[in-house]
Amino acid sequence: MTRPPLYVRRPFLAGLVRQLPLLAVLVVVAAGLLLVAFGHWRWGLGVVGLAMVGAALLRVFLPVRRVGFLAVRTRPVDVVLMAGCGIALTVVALTIPGT
Template identity: 45%
Template sequence: MTVTDLRSRLPVHAPLTFVLLIASAGMVRTLTQHWREGAVLLGGALIVAAVLRVLLPTDRVGLLAIRSRPVDVLCYGGLGVVISVLAMTITASLLNGG
């Protein structure tokens, strides 16, 4: 089985479903008082969306295709990196005022 065969067999809603599962896990972690892990998972979901948008053809990426490919990748990837980096760099001393 080649990559082309895998791309043609992938259901059109599978990429979005995968991203939403990661984002849901992030929301669960956030709602259970683990906001840092949840935020990193949410950022990771956006990074996965960017990678899927790069790898999959437009007709197979489903609802992850909002605008042109470069704009989608820039927005998904950029926001995902920013969220993840911010969540990992905020320390407890910053949250406690000093």
């Protein structure tokens, strides 16, 4: 006898598993914001920018049923916006002269 799928047996757990890519991105963003809060703004903004690029890569390679709330619009629009914002944030963080 086959077992029913996870979303039938444990819908809450299945929902959490579906949101793991978003959770991973949010953890990296939180680490970057902690760096900013402790005075390392250049490193922190770089980490946040790379988290956005990572979110774009997750959006490219994961299927829609696995990407969770990282899928907001169509795939090309999500990827262009997330990668563009991440690259722009990283470039700005690296090009602003330090003190």
